[in-house]
Amino acid sequence: MSIAEAEAAGKPGQRAPDLLYSEAERDLAGSLRSLLAARCGAEDLLGRLASVETGDAGPYDTGLWKAIAADLGCAGLLVPEEQDGAGASFREAATVAEELGRAVAPVPYLGSAVVATTALLAAGDDATVRELARGDVTAALAVGFATGPGAAFPLTVRVSGPKSSDGRAGVTRLRGQVRGVADALSADLLVVPADGVPHGLYVVGANAEGVRRTPVVSLDMTRQLCDIDFEDAPARPVASGAEADRVLQVALSAGAAAIASEQLGMAEKCLDMTVAYVKERRQFARPVGSFQSLKHRLADLWVGLTQARAAARYAAGCLADGDGDAPVAVALAKSYCGDLAVRSAEECVQMHGGIGFTWEHPAHLYLKRAKAASIAFGTSDAHRASLARLADLPGA
Amino acid sequence: MLTGAELTAAGIRDRVHEFLAVTDPVVTPRLDFLHARFDAGLAWVHYPAGLGGLGAPRALQAVADAEFAAAGAPDNDPGSNAIGLGMAAPTILTFGSDQQRQRWLRPLWTGEEIWCQLFSEPGAGSDLASLATRAVRDPGQDAGTGPGGDWTVSGQKVWTSLAHQARWAILVARTDPDVPKHRGLSYFALDMTAPGVEVRPLRQLTGEAEFNEVFLTDVRIPDSDRIGAVGDGWKVAQGTLMNERVAIGGISIPREGGMIGGAARAWREHPEQRTPGLHDRLLRLWAEAEIARLAGLRMRQQLAAGQPGPEGSAAKIVFARLNQEISGFEVDLAGADGLRYDDWTMRRPAHADFFGRGPGYRYLRAKGNSIEGGTSEILRNIVAERVLGLPPEPRVDKDVPWKDLPR
Numbered sequence: 001m002s003i004a005e006a007e008a009a010g011k012p013g014q015r016a017p018d019l020l021y022s023e024a025e026r027d028l029a030g031s032l033r034s035l036l037a038a039r040c041g042a043e044d045l046l047g048r049l050a051s052v053e054t055g056d057a058g059p060y061d062t063g064l065w066k067a068i069a070a071d072l073g074c075a076g077l078l079v080p081e082e083q084d085g086a087g088a089s090f091r092e093a094a095t096v097a098e099e100l101g102r103a104v105a106p107v108p109y110l111g112s113a114v115v116a117t118t119a120l121l122a123a124g125d126d127a128t129v130r131e132l133a134r135g136d137v138t139a140a141l142a143v144g145f146a147t148g149p150g151a152a153f154p155l156t157v158r159v160s161g162p163k164s165s166d167g168r169a170g171v172t173r174l175r176g177q178v179r180g181v182a183d184a185l186s187a188d189l190l191v192v193p194a195d196g197v198p199h200g201l202y203v204v205g206a207n208a209e210g211v212r213r214t215p216v217v218s219l220d221m222t223r224q225l226c227d228i229d230f231e232d233a234p235a236r237p238v239a240s241g242a243e244a245d246r247v248l249q250v251a252l253s254a255g256a257a258a259i260a261s262e263q264l265g266m267a268e269k270c271l272d273m274t275v276a277y278v279k280e281r282r283q284f285a286r287p288v289g290s291f292q293s294l295k296h297r298l299a300d301l302w303v304g305l306t307q308a309r310a311a312a313r314y315a316a317g318c319l320a321d322g323d324g325d326a327p328v329a330v331a332l333a334k335s336y337c338g339d340l341a342v343r344s345a346e347e348c349v350q351m352h353g354g355i356g357f358t359w360e361h362p363a364h365l366y367l368k369r370a371k372a373a374s375i376a377f378g379t380s381d382a383h384r385a386s387l388a389r390l391a392d393l394p395g396a
Numbered sequence: 397m398l399t400g401a402e403l404t405a406a407g408i409r410d411r412v413h414e415f416l417a418v419t420d421p422v423v424t425p426r427l428d429f430l431h432a433r434f435d436a437g438l439a440w441v442h443y444p445a446g447l448g449g450l451g452a453p454r455a456l457q458a459v460a461d462a463e464f465a466a467a468g469a470p471d472n473d474p475g476s477n478a479i480g481l482g483m484a485a486p487t488i489l490t491f492g493s494d495q496q497r498q499r500w501l502r503p504l505w506t507g508e509e510i511w512c513q514l515f516s517e518p519g520a521g522s523d524l525a526s527l528a529t530r531a532v533r534d535p536g537q538d539a540g541t542g543p544g545g546d547w548t549v550s551g552q553k554v555w556t557s558l559a560h561q562a563r564w565a566i567l568v569a570r571t572d573p574d575v576p577k578h579r580g581l582s583y584f585a586l587d588m589t590a591p592g593v594e595v596r597p598l599r600q601l602t603g604e605a606e607f608n609e610v611f612l613t614d615v616r617i618p619d620s621d622r623i624g625a626v627g628d629g630w631k632v633a634q635g636t637l638m639n640e641r642v643a644i645g646g647i648s649i650p651r652e653g654g655m656i657g658g659a660a661r662a663w664r665e666h667p668e669q670r671t672p673g674l675h676d677r678l679l680r681l682w683a684e685a686e687i688a689r690l691a692g693l694r695m696r697q698q699l700a701a702g703q704p705g706p707e708g709s710a711a712k713i714v715f716a717r718l719n720q721e722i723s724g725f726e727v728d729l730a731g732a733d734g735l736r737y738d739d740w741t742m743r744r745p746a747h748a749d750f751f752g753r754g755p756g757y758r759y760l761r762a763k764g765n766s767i768e769g770g771t772s773e774i775l776r777n778i779v780a781e782r783v784l785g786l787p788p789e790p791r792v793d794k795d796v797p798w799k800d801l802p803r
Contacts, residue, residue, distance in 0.1 A: 271784075295784075336684070
């Protein structure tokens with residue numbers, strides 16, 4: 001039964017996906033927001049960038065991640081309780097992404113707790129999933145950040161076969177390169193798609209011999225990418241052939257859905273910051289926020305948020321419920337939320353005027369995160385192209 | 397009477413089944429059936445007992461409607477009295493006296509009495525509070541806010557749908573020109589059959605006339621037909637307009653159930669018309685229309701959960717823009733056929749016919765969507781000021797008596 005049929009039958013809530021936030025989600029979001037306000041404010045972020053530039057700190061805030069991952073239990077949200085996780089659903093996971101987006105938090109939640117965890121759950125790697133759920137280790141899917149659902153299986157890494165010294169079974173070696181991977185710089189483990197007969201997914205220790213991670217000067221400084229070279233790196237297979245294709249798709253869909261919620265959070269925070277600023281900033285003896293040219297654009301952003309929230313919640317709900325409409329939902333959410341976050345961040349810079357163009361104001365962090373996120377997991381155009389197929393709207 | 401425990405979907409279903417067991421929907425004459433349904437509290441279940449409802453949650457109305465529809469029962473043809481049901485009724489319920497509720501709500505719900513709305517004037521559109529239709533009280537009568545002297549109304553109203561079929565109108569008129577504009581208004585129900593009411597069709601750019609101009613010349617209104625206190629007209633009208641905005645986006649439709657469905661079908665049926673530019677536009681519009689549909693669903697879920705928000709204003713802004721862009725797309729997709737128009741004949745349709753006519757009509761009619769019921773610009777002001785809390789524009793008309801405003 002479709003949503004509309006369920007509604008028309010007078011049974012709201014039975015089949016229609018719940019697009020609201022549950023009380024548990026609101027509690028979780030509240031705790032996270034307080035934590036981030038205390039430890040990941042604009043000053044913290046900008047101070048951190050300075051430390052990263054001087055080499056005094058890594059790109060990811062490991063202390064903050066510990067608090068989010070282990071203390072609040074966000075690392076194991078998607079993991080069932082019997083595997084040491086929180087046994088929550090994708091709805092809760094998306095709510096966390098939304099809050100982290102609001103704060104442009106430099107933590108590997110998306111890459112580790114959502115994408116890599118989803119991949120390893122789907123691949124059935126129980127032992128690693130348990131470690132991830134406890135927040136003991138983090139992992140990253142070694143796929144370019146721009147790769148979206150529906151992309152061909154990446155073939156830039158090849159199985160190079162076990163070395164003669166590899167006595168024990170199940171060890172193989174990988175060789176090749178993956179460019180522009182997110183959340184991998186801080187990761188302990190990498191989940192690597194590799195070409196072979198058949199192609200498959202492998203788990204590789206990020207600090208193992210033969211693995212070299214090279215930081216990339218990244219547009220989004222709060223989520224620094226790296227290039228990864230594998231030179232006969234030891235690897236353990238977790239999925240192969242069609243199963244590997246499926247696992248990769250599930251993981252990329254989860255990434256696209258979660259980043260849509262992150263984009264929703266970013267867009268909302270940019271609007272909040274801008275509204276607060278234009279109420280305070282006075283020119284021509286009145287608050288600039290009283291000028292209609294700004295008010296209408298801000299109103300349009302708020303209108304956009306009401307739409308983006310529906311799209312992001314629908315995608316989260318579809319993934320949580322295993323709904324067959326998930327591919328449509330993810331494409332809708334990622335394309336709409338991505339465009340809105342970019343527009344909201346651009347308006348944030350513009351309406352802050354001169355101060356918005358400075359390094360000292362955090363607006364640029366949002367602009368960079370928003371622009372980068374709009375490319376991550378498939379551009380808006382790519383997702384609309386998916387809709388063309390999914391909704392039977394073929395091209396010219 | 398239902399107890400609180402029975403005000404659930406199952407309780408409503410039971411109640412409807414009991415009602416149908418006594419009142420056969422097939423053999424009972426339509427109006428008798430509707431009267432009985434109203435008197436049983438199953439007309440609008442969220443209204444109070446005795447006024448067609450049960451004091452149930454609003455969300456349960458869909459349950460009752462579905463049960464009646466499944467039984468093949470006649471309905472009250474809600475589309476024929478949209479202003480009555482959507483705007484007049486909630487206003488009467490909120491601001492009317494007991495006597496007024498008893499008099500008006502039952503024939504309004506059954507559709508025996510159609511209502512229209514006499515708000516806008518040629519000189520008062522977005523700035524509704526500046527309206528100039530005057531209501532003058534008979535001299536020598538009680539000038540207080542209680543029952544008192546009757547009123548004589550003169551002025552011109554415009555954009556009145558259904559005025560030519562309506563028995564009643566909700567009317568805002570100026571009762572005190574000596575105070576600032578928002579404070580000198582009062583709200584009335586006007587008998588459209590009273591002497592001095594003249595209705596003329598107002599032909600619109602689509603060629604037809606959904607709307608009317610209404611000329612009021614020394615029309616008498618008994619004071620008992622005033623809704624709310626003298627001078628409270630603006631407050632009451634605000635309540636009416638809120639209901640208007642809630643109504644938009646309140647209807648559940650399936651995917652491709654709105655205007656986008658026609659555009660998508662035309663795209664599928666006419667591969668020869670496809671271009672890359674049109675394809676990109678279609679995909680964007682399809683996504684936005686589907687998301688707007690989900691946002692409407694989310695808005696109804698919020699209402700059902702008792703968390704109403706200001707999203708209705710957003711829904712109307714989005715709906716207007718999408719209708720305009722989708723219909724513009726349809727005309728472009730039609731190519732040479734887009735040069736043709738289906739019919740310029742002057743007719744009197746009851747409402748916009750977005751699904752029965754051609755893309756050219758839809759394109760033209762949709763231009764009204766961002767004007768009627770509050771322009772998109774005014775809605776943006778409302779969102780900016782009431783939702784985002786942004787400061788108002790400097791005002792020159794706030795503390796000036798209405799009669800001294802430049803016109």
